[in-house]
Amino acid sequence: MTVEAPPAPGRSGLSRGITLTFAVAGALTVANIYFPQPLLDAIASGLGVSDSAAGLVAMAAQVGYAIGISLVVPLADAARLRRLVTVLLVLTTAGLLAAAAAPNLATLTVATVALSTTTVIPQILMPTAASMAGPEHSGRAVGTIGIGLTLGSTLSRTLSGTVVELSDDWRTAYLVAAVLTGGLVLFLPRLLPERRRGSGEGVPYRKLIGSMPGLLVAHAELRLSAYLGATVSAAFAAFWATLAFHLAGPSFGKGVAWAGLFGLFSLPAALLSYSAGRLSDERGPYFGNMLALGCAGVAFLLLGTAGDTSMAALVIGANLLVYGGNCTQIANQVRIFRLDERIRARLNTLFMLVSFVGGAVGTMIGTALYQAYGWTGMVLGCSGFLFLAAGGLVRGRRLG
Incomplete structure (x- = not known):
């Protein structure tokens, strides 16, 4: 061999x-x-x-x-x-x-x-x-x-x-x-x-699957990354889940196609997010998470103050959210990939699953808040998710 x-x-x-x-x-x-x-x-x-x-x-x-x-x-x-x-x-x-x-x-x-x-x-x-x-x-x-x-x-x-x-x-x-x-x-x-x-060559499949709950318990870095991934994904998903309703509402009166166009409008931020990987290498995942939360915070501040009537505010906010969302995912994965090489796929599985659940919860809560309290209620709910993420990041600062 x-x-x-x-x-x-x-x-x-x-x-x-x-x-x-x-x-x-x-x-x-x-x-x-x-x-x-x-x-x-x-x-x-x-x-x-x-x-x-x-x-x-x-x-x-x-x-x-x-x-x-x-x-x-x-x-x-x-x-x-x-x-x-x-x-x-x-x-x-x-x-x-x-x-x-x-x-x-x-x-x-x-x-x-x-x-x-x-x-x-x-x-x-x-x-x-x-x-x-x-x-x-x-x-x-x-x-x-x-x-x-x-x-x-x-x-x-x-x-x-x-x-x-x-x-x-x-x-x-x-x-x-x-x-x-x-x-x-x-x-x-x-x-x-x-x-x-x-x-690990020849590790039984049942052992691979059965070991995952223990990995979540054993690695504080994984718990931190998963928590940050879930909370930021919740805010991110809530925005995109309600955007089509907001665009179709009386403030804009746009059709369904406009919600799809926002994916194209946010491509500049997607391309710029390459820098998040370099920053995580040079300054550590903690800095990447801080940058992500800063961008998302500014995005929801802009969306809350001007996003109800301004298309430009929606586009700028969407770009800030895409950049922040990509930054936080990259930083979180860099953090867990610095752990034991033998378990990286399982670490990624756990991280993605928890983030996936966070996104689903954010979709449900964001939609409910929008129906009950409108755009402002959804933005405040997303800000709450970011507040939870910031609290977790401060507590986990020593983990990098």
């Missing part, structure tokens, strides 16, 4: 070309979760079901992704990465093809759950890239891949809608996604190490 030499001190073991390739792969695979969202009306018409029934497809994608993060991503701590990624890409491609050929909504929903469960490549690439880059450059690697995920989730909605408009068939979008995902099989596995450095 050939043993890979560690990178020289102060140098990254991950080239810029491979990092960018990982970012593209992350963008293409995470897009499989989000590209069906603009297609729901076309799916409803094509399959002869109601709009609410077609909404099951979007929910199935989120459920499948949560299952994949919980049950598939931990395998990266023990499995052969090249084989694991190849299998996942093949299964995801097969799921997309099954969805494209689905004769009814039940089949489409089942196929969506299946393909979303296996399209968790980004959450495998994150800890792998951090290990390949080394501790001094892990933030840059995580930041670059994070930009890929943001672009993939944002642009996939626009591109899938364009494909369907040109082809006049929602199934074409699934076929295009299958081609793009399947194409990754040709080169992505070759760029990965056979195993991640420090991973």
Whole structure:
């Protein structure tokens, strides 16, 4: 067996070309979760079901992704990465093809759950890239891949809608996604190490899953990152969940398309968030979290004072939130990836799951506050989430 030499001190073991390739792969695979969202009306018409029934497809994608993060991503701590990624890409491609050929909504929903469960490549690439880059450059690697995920989730909605408009068939979008995902099989596995450095060969799957609650108890850094991820995700999700209602309200009177455009309006902040990885490398995750909370705080101050009537305030606020959200995720992942290399995939699983729950809670609370108290109530609720995050960050300052 050939043993890979560690990178020289102060140098990254991950080239810029491979990092960018990982970012593209992350963008293409995470897009499989989000590209069906603009297609729901076309799916409803094509399959002869109601709009609410077609909404099951979007929910199935989120459920499948949560299952994949919980049950598939931990395998990266023990499995052969090249084989694991190849299998996942093949299964995801097969799921997309099954969805494209689905004769009814039940089949489409089942196929969506299946393909979303296996399209968790980004959450495998994150800890792998951090290990390949080394501790001094892990933030840059995580930041670059994070930009890929943001672009993939944002642009996939626009591109899938364009494909369907040109082809006049929602199934074409699934076929295009299958081609793009399947194409990754040709080169992505070759760029990965056979195993991640420090991973445990032959660890039973049941032991991998069973060990995760203990990891949350054992690592204060993980608890801090998960807490910050959940609270900031709650504020972030509350804003995006209520934005469409706010835009359609009497202050603006805009259609649904405007909510989608805000994803494009916030692309400058998504691209600038690469700096968060460099800052986390140079000044530590604590600084990244402070910067994130500062940006989010200014965003909600602006949204609360001018966002009720000013479109410019909404756009600026959205950019500050996207930058802050990306900053906090990168800083949190850098913090946990500095822990034991042998458990990085499971650490990432726990972090993502807690953040996912935080986002779901924020969506529910933000929507309820908006319905009861309007835009100002939602903004105050989000500020409360940020206050909780700030309190946790102050208490955990010693953890970096």
